[in-house]
Amino acid sequence: MTNFTKQLFGGSWTEKKLEILKKYLDAYNKALKKQPFKRVYIDAFAGTGYRQQRKRQYKIRGFFDELEQDESRQFLKGSAKLSLEASPSFHRYIFIESDKNKINELEKLRKEHPEKAKQIEIVRSDANESIQNYCNNEDWANTRAVLFLDPFATEVEWVTIEAIAKTRCIDVWILFPVMAVNRLLAKDPQKISYDCLNRILGTRDWFENFYKTRTLDDIFGKPVEIVHKACDFKRIGEFYKERLKTIFSGAAKKPKILYNSRGCPLFHFFFAAGNPKGAPIAIRIAEHLIRDI
Numbered sequence: 057m058t059n060f061t062k063q064l065f066g067g068s069w070t071e072k073k074l075e076i077l078k079k080y081l082d083a084y085n086k087a088l089k090k091q092p093f094k095r096v097y098i099d100a101f102a103g104t105g106y107r108q109q110r111k112r113q114y115k116i117r118g119f120f121d122e123l124e125q126d127e128s129r130q131f132l133k134g135s136a137k138l139s140l141e142a143s144p145s146f147h148r149y150i151f152i153e154s155d156k157n158k159i160n161e162l163e164k165l166r167k168e169h170p171e172k173a174k175q176i177e178i179v180r181s182d183a184n185e186s187i188q189n190y191c192n193n194e195d196w197a198n199t200r201a202v203l204f205l206d207p208f209a210t211e212v213e214w215v216t217i218e219a220i221a222k223t224r225c226i227d228v229w230i231l232f233p234v235m236a237v238n239r240l241l242a243k244d245p246q247k248i249s250y251d252c253l254n255r256i257l258g259t260r261d262w263f264e265n266f267y268k269t270r271t272l273d274d275i276f277g278k279p280v281e282i283v284h285k286a287c288d289f290k291r292i293g294e295f296y297k298e299r300l301k302t303i304f305s306g307a308a309k310k311p312k313i314l315y316n317s318r319g320c321p322l323f324h325f326f327f328a329a330g331n332p333k334g335a336p337i338a339i340r341i342a343e344h345l346i347r348d349i
């Protein structure tokens with residue numbers, strides 16, 4: 057694993073996210089094993105297949121036994137590698153990634169899994185473009201899929217979520233960047249990132265949900281209207297979940313809330329099921345994983 061393209065991210069929240077995904081992939085394949093469908097796994101922000109984690113070690117060194125801190129790197133499996141280990145396995149794997157160096161690393165997964173080499177497709181592209189294109193062109197009468205949307209931040213557009221839901225055949229895990237969205241919802245209405253929020257949330261209704269108007273008297277006793285932010289992380293997450301419910305067959309009641317090392321919610325990990333027939337069982341499995349991991 058020399059010359060490894062750096063893929064340094066995450067902490068224990070990353071582990072939780074990947075454990076939920078891996079267990080869902082196993083359960084999904086098991087549940088659909090006897091069905092006639094071709095099962096596809098799509099990783100829209102695939103990375104390299106691996107991830108590096110900083111690991112702190114303390115060594116005793118020197119005459120006075122001083123402590124030396126050594127930051128070593130640990131290689132752990134990323135979502136693409138984990139998907140290839142799902143049991144039973146998928147019929148097809150689509151790994152989408154925009155970074156050329158990471159694409160080169162993904163290519164190595166074919167060598168690590170020669171038995172699946174022909175089932176793996178590696179696509180260098182923008183995830184939104186590629187997913188919309190795939191959703192509009194797949195043979196959905198004979199195909200079912202699980203899609204993992206694992207961006208760094210606010211890359212996933214609502215039009216992409218709509219294209220996924222429209223297939224009615226895809227179950228999706230979405231890493232929703234609640235902390236980043238909260239930042240875009242600036243306290244000062246003049247500093248709000250309107251375009252970016254419209255793109256992520258797919259509506260302008262967020263404004264009346266997240267901002268309130270108060271009437272105050274100015275120094276001359278004249279009433280003035282003040283717009284102020286009136287939402288927290290929970291409300292932002294609720295809004296997104298309700299949006300998902302309007303276009304999918306169903307969504308898990310609660311997301312898995314993934315916290316950073318300071319205890320602040322970074323992401324809400326949502327699950328939504330596309331197929332009306334499969335949704336109740338899919339949601340039951342997802343809710344169980346969200347609750348227990």
Ligand SMILES: C[S@@+](CC[C@H](N)C(=O)[O-])C[C@H]1O[C@@H](n2cnc3c(N)ncnc32)[C@H](O)[C@@H]1O
Nearest residue numbers: 101102103134135153154155182183206207208
């Ligand atoms: C959080 S990492 C994904 C990690 C991966 N799921 C794993 O578990 O190993 C996000 C990845 O998305 C890629 N990326 C960022 N923007 C993208 C875009 N618009 N389209 C496709 N890939 C993108 C980055 O290069 C990065 O590798």
